Amino acid sequence: MNVTKVFGRRVRHFRSLKSLSQEELADLCDLHRTYIGSVERGERNITLLNAEKIAQSLGEPLVSFFTEDID
Template sequence: MKSLSQEELADLCDLHRTYIGSVERGERNITLLNAEKIAQSLDEPLISFFIEDSESDGK
């Protein structure tokens, strides 16, 4: 996992810092296009955003 600030991530995916913050807090409905930009910036496949990680939920 990358350790990026919201501002650094925003710069990488060419989105505004406040947009990244509001997405992170669940305040915005994100488009697939912007989700793909974020995924690519994090070097993650978009599908990984939708798969529950059983290791992180205590099971």
């Protein structure tokens, strides 16, 4: 599995654990809802700055978004 897909699956996983919608997460990150959706589908090769925004908004260390195992 490629890194964008792994990252996207982890974003969806952590977002779901916090019971956030894509729109709510997007608001927390100051990003667009459709951007979050495309990240979760692994369609975007995002910048490290946006990856860090997402991780901080979800309260998770950035490194935890790059492991394939889902808790």
